[in-house]
Amino acid sequence: xxxxxxxxxxxxxxxxxxxxxxxxxxxxxxxxxxxxxxxxxxxxxxxxxxxxxxxxxxxxxxxxxxxxxxxxxxxxxxxxxxxxxxxxxxxxxxxxxxxxxxxxxxxxxxxxxxxxxxxxxxxxxxxxxxxxxxxxxxxxxxxxxxxxxxxxxxxxxxxxxxxxxxxxxxxxxxxxxxxxxxxxxxxxxxxxxxxxxxxxxxxxxxxxxxxxxxxxxxxxxxxxxxxxxxxxxxxxxxxxxxxxxxxxxxxxxxxxxxxxxxxxxxxxxxxxxxxxxxxxxxxxxxxxxxxxxxxxxxxxxxxxxxxxxxxxxxxxxxxxxxxxx
Amino acid sequence: xxxxxxxxxxxxxxxxxxxxxxxxxxxxxxxxxxxxxxxxxxxxxxxxxxxxxxxxxxxxxxxxxxxxxxxxxxxxxxxxxxxxxxxxxxxxxxxxxxxxxxxxxxxxxxxxxxxxxxxxxxxxxxxxxxxxxxxxxxxxxxxxxxxxxxxxxxxxxxxxxxxxxxxxxxxxxxxxxxxxxxxxxxxxxxxxxxxxxxxxxxxxxxxxxxxxxxxxxxxxxxxxxxxxxxxxxxxxxxxxxxxxxxxxxxxxxxxxxxxxxxxxxxxxxxxxxxxxxxxxxxxxxxxxxxxxxxxxxxxxxxxxxxxxxxxxxxxxxxxxxxxxxxxxxxxxxxxxxxxxxxxxxxxxxxxxxxxxxxxxxxxxxxxxxxxxxxxxxxxxxxxxxxxxxxxxxxxxxxxxxxxxxxxxxxxxxxxxxxxxxxxxxxxxxxxxxxxxxxxxxxxxxxx
Numbered sequence: 001x002x003x004x005x006x007x008x009x010x011x012x013x014x015x016x017x018x019x020x021x022x023x024x025x026x027x028x029x030x031x032x033x034x035x036x037x038x039x040x041x042x043x044x045x046x047x048x049x050x051x052x053x054x055x056x057x058x059x060x061x062x063x064x065x066x067x068x069x070x071x072x073x074x075x076x077x078x079x080x081x082x083x084x085x086x087x088x089x090x091x092x093x094x095x096x097x098x099x100x101x102x103x104x105x106x107x108x109x110x111x112x113x114x115x116x117x118x119x120x121x122x123x124x125x126x127x128x129x130x131x132x133x134x135x136x137x138x139x140x141x142x143x144x145x146x147x148x149x150x151x152x153x154x155x156x157x158x159x160x161x162x163x164x165x166x167x168x169x170x171x172x173x174x175x176x177x178x179x180x181x182x183x184x185x186x187x188x189x190x191x192x193x194x195x196x197x198x199x200x201x202x203x204x205x206x207x208x209x210x211x212x213x214x215x216x217x218x219x220x221x222x223x224x225x226x227x228x229x230x231x232x233x234x235x236x237x238x239x240x241x242x243x244x245x246x247x248x249x250x251x252x253x254x255x256x257x258x259x260x261x262x263x264x265x266x267x268x269x270x271x272x273x274x275x276x277x278x279x280x281x282x283x284x285x286x287x288x289x290x291x292x293x294x295x296x297x298x299x300x301x302x303x304x305x306x307x308x309x310x311x312x313x314x315x316x317x318x319x320x321x322x323x324x325x
Numbered sequence: 326x327x328x329x330x331x332x333x334x335x336x337x338x339x340x341x342x343x344x345x346x347x348x349x350x351x352x353x354x355x356x357x358x359x360x361x362x363x364x365x366x367x368x369x370x371x372x373x374x375x376x377x378x379x380x381x382x383x384x385x386x387x388x389x390x391x392x393x394x395x396x397x398x399x400x401x402x403x404x405x406x407x408x409x410x411x412x413x414x415x416x417x418x419x420x421x422x423x424x425x426x427x428x429x430x431x432x433x434x435x436x437x438x439x440x441x442x443x444x445x446x447x448x449x450x451x452x453x454x455x456x457x458x459x460x461x462x463x464x465x466x467x468x469x470x471x472x473x474x475x476x477x478x479x480x481x482x483x484x485x486x487x488x489x490x491x492x493x494x495x496x497x498x499x500x501x502x503x504x505x506x507x508x509x510x511x512x513x514x515x516x517x518x519x520x521x522x523x524x525x526x527x528x529x530x531x532x533x534x535x536x537x538x539x540x541x542x543x544x545x546x547x548x549x550x551x552x553x554x555x556x557x558x559x560x561x562x563x564x565x566x567x568x569x570x571x572x573x574x575x576x577x578x579x580x581x582x583x584x585x586x587x588x589x590x591x592x593x594x595x596x597x598x599x600x601x602x603x604x605x606x607x608x609x610x611x612x613x614x615x616x617x618x619x620x621x622x623x624x625x626x627x628x629x630x631x632x633x634x635x636x637x638x639x640x641x642x643x644x645x646x647x648x649x650x651x652x653x654x655x656x657x658x659x660x661x662x663x664x665x666x667x668x669x670x671x672x673x674x675x676x677x678x679x680x681x682x683x684x685x686x687x688x689x690x691x692x693x694x695x696x697x698x699x700x701x702x703x704x705x706x707x708x709x710x711x712x713x714x715x716x717x718x719x720x721x722x723x724x725x726x727x728x729x730x731x732x733x734x735x736x737x738x739x740x741x742x743x744x745x746x747x748x749x750x751x752x753x754x755x756x757x758x759x760x761x762x763x764x765x766x767x768x769x770x771x772x
Contacts, residue, residue: 062554065524066556066559067553072525097353105511107716107717108505109505109510135477166720195723227507
């Protein structure tokens with residue numbers, strides 16, 4: 001076990017995947033010799049050659065179109081979109097092509113080998129266009145899987161699973177944690193399951209649910225709440241699509257309360273979908289309305305980023321309000 | 326945008342890294358010394374001169390005159406009798422299929438149809454110049470290429486009627502064919518999405534080293550989409566064995582080519598990508614065949630992508646839902662009808678003593694009968710099973726999908742008369758794992 005940061009864990013996962021299977025290719029803007037603007041693909045071109053790790057022209061729709069074709073051909077492309085904020089030129093290729101390739105061909109063809117990596121989220125003075133959390137747009141698209149890791153150990157295992165999953169996977173990396181989050185990561189080749197949430201901490205009064213960088217926030221809020229005698233169950237959803245209804249519903253049947261937190265705006269955010277499903281499953285067990293602690297319904301701000309973000313204090317207050325309802 | 330992103334990345338490095346200053350400095354100094362900044366080798370001039378683009382003009386490659394004879398000095402490509410007749414049969418089959426299916430659509434037997442009429446030489450001549458294992462990624466009007474590869478009349482019909490034998494399991498509108506066996510990628514309605522996919526597919530073929538290439542078809546209208554630019558630029562940058570085949574048929578639904586671009590067609594764009602390019606008479610099957618043969622050689626032997634612009638005309642409406650009389654004249658159509666590509670090839674075949682009137686009559690009759698008979702059978706085949714609604718979304722249905730299917734089945738049992746295609750399948754309680762079976766009759770394996 002080595003102590004790695006989240007970027008190093010991702011780099012290690014890519015390295016392992018490329019070493020294990022020569023069909024795995026990594027490409028995107030500045031991904032080649034430079035190793036990506038965040039260095040997630042450092043040294044991969046030196047190790048595996050320019051044919052398997054390379055720069056692309058600056059054209060997101062081209063990157064994903066190219067990746068779709070490669071995956072249909074039987075390769076395993078891992079395409080990087082430099083920032084999740086810039087994924088939208090590729091929206092058509094992802095939503096109309098990647099997601100529907102298998103279905104529309106009756107499984108004659110598929111792009112299951114495709115993985116799209118993109119740094120997402122705020123907290124580092126990125127303003128409108130280097131901070132967004134676009135997971136909900138993609139969660140509305142059957143055929144895609146959407147995965148968000150919370151720490152280095154999770155990132156490595158989930159990314160290896162995403163690369164090897166027989167479905168196209170969007171892998172959103174919390175860039176605030178790229179160097180801030182460190183932890184023990186096994187050197188071995190291991191995978192963590194897609195579509196399964198993880199109970200991080202058991203508790204009895206309220207269930208706190210989040211994913212990615214927001215996990216750290218709800219864990220801190222849980223600590224504050226514990227001091228006030230409120231016992232929190234903390235769950236990392238990990239996969240946004242398909243999502244693990246059973247784990248969340250089981251927890252809420254026990255605690256009777258649910259709080260969901262994400263950085264993305266409130267309206268149309270994925271918390272709304274979770275809330276609708278959970279009230280259906282747990283209606284008679286709910287002690288209070290399902291609470292959502294999220295970003296505001298605004299573009300992502302810059303100077304007032306701290307005010308915008310759903311931080312531990314906002315979550316803490318919402319926990320207390322839910323318990324006191 | 327580049328500058329902004331680099332700057333922002335630098336700021337992130339600064340913020341994220343404990344040794345931010347040293348990293349930041351490295352980022353700015355590493356690039357100029359290490360890499361080639363530009364591909365331009367340009368001389369300095371000292372007065373402002375603008376180029377108009379007229380400095381380049383692109384000729385049209387043609388071999389065969391409308392009377393079936395070769396132009397003076399033109400040499401027919403190396404094409405034996407069997408291959409020439411295979412091409413001709415595919416062209417006639419496509420014409421017959423198009424005529425019959427449009428009629429079927431008009432009779433209300435089919436929801437929708439798109440004809441290839443007038444463009445058979447462009448599509449089939451190019452497909453014939455490939456190896457049958459090369460990948461075809463078409464737009465939607467290239468049924469002729471699929472017919473050339475050997476897709477049977479029955480296979481065409483099953484797709485159009487979306488019955489239980491359709492490889493696509495009745496999920497797409499008519500004419501969205503696909504065949505893994507024949508290396509013909511399933512059609513998708515969004516325009517131009519197949520073009521960068523072809524670049525990617527061909528890049529994979531190059532790495533696999535099996536000597537195959539990909540051809541992708543699109544219209545001159547689709548070439549306005551961003552995906553076109555992305556695809557051609559990436560193809561030359563990465564030296565990919567792909568052939569971009571533009572059917573310049575004059576119209577994108579009702580929009581004429583003169584309202585699509587100001588330039589001399591699509592071909593000059595290749596200069597901007599440093600791509601090999603040829604313009605060809607799209608109604609001249611021999612010229613199309615030879616141009617594509619040469620393009621394939623450049624692609625497969627030299628990893629040189631090629632753009633082919635085939636000048637042709639969409640004699641039919643855009644689709645069965647379109648009426649061209651609102652945007653173009655009968656006179657214009659008539660002028661192009663005179664340039665019928667099938668008739669031109671037929672005359673050449675006759676001049677080679679490879680074809681005669683009796684054979685023509687017999688072929689026409691056989692194909693008309695075949696189309697009508699297979700249509701009748703396909704139309705009566707049952708719809709795909711209800712569970713095919715939820716299969717192939719993922720490699721296996723998710724618990725949510727199984728739950729949604731079970732709920733739907735229960736609902737159909739309540740109102741069987743409202744869902745006649747599926748009611749019989751839902752008359753008993755569903756088995757728990759029914760959604761795990763692919764549940765269709767088709768025999769073609771996945772890819």
